[in-house]
Amino acid sequence: MDDDGPFTFADDNVEASSKESKSWSILVVDDEGDVHDATRIALRGLLIEGRKLRLFHAFSAEEAYQILADEADIAVVLLDVVMETEDAGLQLVRRIRNDLGNSSVRIVLRTGQPGYAPEIDTIRTYDINDYKTKSELTRIRLFTTLAVALRSYHQIHQLEMSRRGLELIIAASTGLGKLRALRLYAEGVVTQLCSLLGLAPEGLVCAASRIDGEPARVIAAAGRYRDLIQCPLDDLPDDDARAILHACLDKRQHVLGGGICLYFGVSDMSGIAAFVDTREEIDPVNRNLIDVFCANATVGFENVLLQERLYDYAYTDQLLNVPNRKGLIDIVDRQTGDGEMVLALIDLDDFAEMNTVLDHHFGDQVLSVVARRLASIFGPPAVLARVGGDTFGLLGSAELVTPNRIEAVFAAPFDLNGEMLRVSATSSLIKVDHQVSANVLKDASIALKQAKILKRGRATLFSEDLSARARERIHMLTDLRAAFSAERLFLAYQPQVDLPSGKVLGAEALLRWKTEDGRSIPPDQFIPLAEQSGLTVPIGEWVLRTACHQLKRLTEGGHANFRMAINVSHTQFREPSFVPALGWALQDCRVDPSQLELELTESVAIGHIESTSAKIQEIRNMGITVAMDDFGTGYSSLSVLKQLNVDRLKVDRSFVMEIGEDGDATGIAELVIALGRQLRLVTIAEGVESEEQRRQLLKMGCHEGQGYLFGRPMPAKEFEAWMAAQG
Known part of the structure; x- marks a missing residue:
């Protein structure tokens, strides 16, 4: 090859920068050693676009194919046509484009025997970029041919990188979108960033700082920094990496120098910074790709943080x-x-x-x-x-x-x-x-x-026993609802008598339940269920009206001044509509209010003493008397009893049962009766079953009694017959 005189590098935009570390990879393919030597001498010391030339040499089409398969960054192939066969070079072109799928590399055919491959037909048939005879390629023309080919390669390569980068970004966005944990997402970001830049996943750190002023922490890492996840950023042993990450978070912008540190402006946080330890400079194409990648990744960070907040609200108690x-x-x-x-x-x-x-x-x-x-x-x-x-x-x-x-x-x-x-x-x-x-x-x-x-x-x-009892309660509650709807609940009436004379003064209406198969369910089993299930109020209203109708029939049957006692639960009593409902029941049933007595337990007063006292007074103003049931078994005190201003005090059956036992344990019953006498209340003892108990109660000054000694609870018709027999 002829020298053709000195080069004018300025005309060809050739820079003589010895600082540029990158080089162009050129593959020389020819079966003649002299051609390799001449090409090496012609290109020695040349710079094109500021880069040195790095030559690879192959002496056959097969050897060239292996080099191209191993070296992905070959920019230009200077290819001889005739080697081991007359068309070895042309067949290599096909294999480069088809088998390797390499469309970026620029191919310049050089031939010493143009007749074997006519120029026009060859250019038309094969994907080559230039076709020269070896005699044409003087030093300057070789340089010119390479410069054009390299500029073309660089443009195509940048476009290809951009396309591949965008594909990676789309793939990364799709894949990362499936990650819900902040650490996993951040780790995916730094890994995808390395893939985008073609770097090995080594020396990656992702750190985050929050608005609340907590120290920045490592939230993701790869390679040698993986063990630092969730540690403070200040624990990072690499001084340079730590300083760059802090600078990125403080300045809230990318830091490109001494490594790549990207900033993600995530709301609710001071920010997230991703560091890649590389000394390679970022070219314009990669810079644009990074900007697109960061925009997509920032949206992803926002979504992950939103998911974490939603998860926190859904799965975490906000108070504790x-x-x-x-x-x-x-x-x-x-x-x-x-x-x-x-x-x-x-x-x-x-x-x-x-x-x-x-x-x-x-x-x-x-x-x-x-x-x-x-x-x-x-x-x-x-x-x-x-x-x-x-x-x-x-x-x-x-x-x-x-x-x-x-x-x-x-x-x-x-x-x-x-x-x-x-x-x-x-x-x-x-x-x-x-x-x-x-x-x-x-x-x-x-x-x-x-x-x-x-x-x-x-x-x-x-225990299984507890489980069985719970299931039994659930079945019982279901049956109770059905029984109330089917009117299988009924009232039984137990007489209340004057203790000195034995005269019947009235009766207490007691709720009873008989199942469809004839079984009787004790009140202490189903009444608590009714209270817990919300059935207390409708059942209570039904009891009130049914008892009032029975009172009307007894009065019309000749039992004047007969008193009907009705239990009222604390749930029913606290209903705002209780007093109006009571008035409507009296009006509809046409009974004398003075013949009706409401029995309240002391639990109605807990925490509501003033409103309870006012409501009791409202009831008494209607002419209805009020009795305190089960006094002494709960929390009531003497002052509470005085404030409620009731008419009658019931002595609980548990205290009455003690009367007559060995040791004459009558103390509590006697105290309750004395308390009633002191407050000028009528006292009535329930659960009286023996003459001895009746005698002792009379001796204590108790006025009235109720229990099996006088009569068992009876259904309405049976009770009416019993009353008729009393004369």
Whole structure:
């Protein structure tokens, strides 16, 4: 090849920069060694577009094919046509384009025998970029041919990189969109960033800082930094990487130099920064791709954070920052440990009354101090949750979560800002069966309801017996609803008599239930069910009207001044419409109000003394008398009894039963009767079954009695016949 004189590099936009580390890869393919030597000499020391030339040499089409398969960045192939065969070079062109799928590399055919491959036909048939005879390629023309080919390659390569980069971004957005955890998403971002830039996943760090001023933390990492996930950013041992990440977060912008550090402006956070440890400069195409990638990734970060907030609201109790009911169910479902696990439900006793008497702020304080003590004693490894307003869930090993340890939590008072408060709790514990974990919370809830009734203030293990009783209660409640609808409930009437004379003064209307198959359900079983299920008010209204109709029939049957006593539950009494409903019943049934007496238990006054007293006075103003039932068995005090201003005081059957036993244990009954006499109240004893009890009650000054000694509860027709026989 001829020199053709000195080069004018400025005309060809050739820069003589020795600082440029990148080079153009050129493959020389020819079966003649002299051609390789001449090409090497002609291109020695040349720079094109500021880059040196790196030559690869192949002496056959097959050898060239292997080099092209191994070296992905070959920019130009200087290819001889005739080598091991007359068309070896042309067949190599086909294999480069078709087999390797390489459309970017520029191919310049060089031939010393043009007749074997006519120029026009060859250019028309094969995907080549130039066709020269070896005699044409003087040094300057070789340079010119390479410069044109390299510029073309660079443009095509940049377009191809842009296309591939956009494909990666789309694929990354699709794949990353499926990741919901912030750490997983951030790790996916830095990994996809390396894929976009063609870098190995080594030296990647993603750090985040929050608006609340907490120190920035590593939320994702790859390669040598993986062990630092969730650690403070200041723990990063690489000073340069740490400084760049801090600068990126502080400036809230990309830092490109000494590595690549990208900034993602995520709302609700100071920001997220992703660092890639590379010294390669970012060209304009990659810079544009990075901008597009960051825009897509930022939207993804926003979505992941939104998902985390939604998950937090759905699965976390906002007051105590512990799992809620759904969160606990999710944790139970994911239990895979081999050890025996126990789930405990812990319900604070009388918490509703505490909220009513005091306020919800005080109640929240109580929940907080209880949660802190439970967490300090049991967890971790146990999991504490809030599964209801005043109910906690505790999941842990059978050795850790035990009835004794739970009861010990509530043995000492709780400190509420200097005020010591004792809190009682009822708990149920159930073993977690990994195969039926979805039912564990339901079974524990059933056990807790039983415990509230049977073992209030204690911690008890769930048993099949408790489950069977709970199922029985559910069936009974279903049957009760059906019985009320089908009118299988009825009233029985038990006489109330004057103790000195034995004269019948009236009767107490008692609710009874006989099932379709003839079984009688005791009131102490179904009445609490009615109170818990919301049936108390409609059943109470039915009892009131039915008893008033019976009173009307007895009065019309000749039993003047007969008194009908009707029990009223605290739920029914507290209904705002109770007094109006009482007036309508009297009016519809046309009975004298003075013949009606309402029996109230002392529970109606708890926490509502003023409103209860006012409502009782309103009832008495209607002419109806009021009796206090079960006095002394609950919480009432003498002052409460005086404020309620009732007419009659009933001595509970449990106190009457003590009369006549060894030791003459008559003290409580005598005290209640004396209290009634002191307050000028009529006293009536219930549960009188023997003459001795009647005699002792008369001696104490009791006025009236009710019990089997005088008559059993009787259905309406039987009672009417009994009354007729009294004369």
